[in-house]
């Protein structure tokens with residue numbers, strides 16, 4: 264145990280010496296501002312974001328998206344201070360369509376760190392969803408557009424889909440979490456609250472894509488989650504089919 268602790272502490276010490284002070288990295292579509300992580304870790308995030316940029320934008324039909332700034336923080340304190348999320352344990356958040364914050368998880372600061380490259384793509388997919396809704400909103404010229412948009416988004420855009428689509432595009436799924444999460448037969452409405460959506464959300468979009476086609480999430484975004492219009496079924500029918508799909512595939 265003492266030997267293990269020593270290995271851990273010296274590894275942490277070595278990491279501490281190697282991580283970067285405030286640095287930046289610019290790619291075609293992202294500006295990455297980071298500190299307290301290794302330059303190779305920032306590069307890996309940049310590569311994953313660029314690799315997913317065109318495929319995600321193409322499938323969601325996100326046509327024009329200005330440069331996105333990605334702030335990467337080395338610990339929860341710095342992340343929470345920068346985002347204003349006091350007491351948060353989140354490892355990522357998007358702030359509007361052009362800004363992402365990541366709390367870089369490692370074995371030194373988290374029990375089971377997430378793959379931060381996937382977290383980055385998850386947050387980028389939030390940016391894409393918001394960018395589409397903003398760009399295609401009909402009343403953009405109105406003086407009170409922003410307030411009205413925010414209100415409509417908060418009240419009408421389904422949170423379960425907001426998170427599920429981001430997990431889907433990032434490839435964030437774990438079959439044990441899916442099985443655990445589906446045992447209680449959650450409704451989509453119930454997934455609008457709490458953290459269960461992160462266990463099962465991927466499969467809801469996976470089901471939508473496999474049954475109705477890769478173009479459907481793009482339409483689902485634009486209709487604020489209208490099952491009848493986009494898929495020709497009711498929400499209850501979708502839920503029933505989704506549960507059967509999960510039972511067969513997970």
Ligand SMILES: [Zn+2]
Nearest residue numbers: 385389426429
């Ligand atoms: Zn999210």
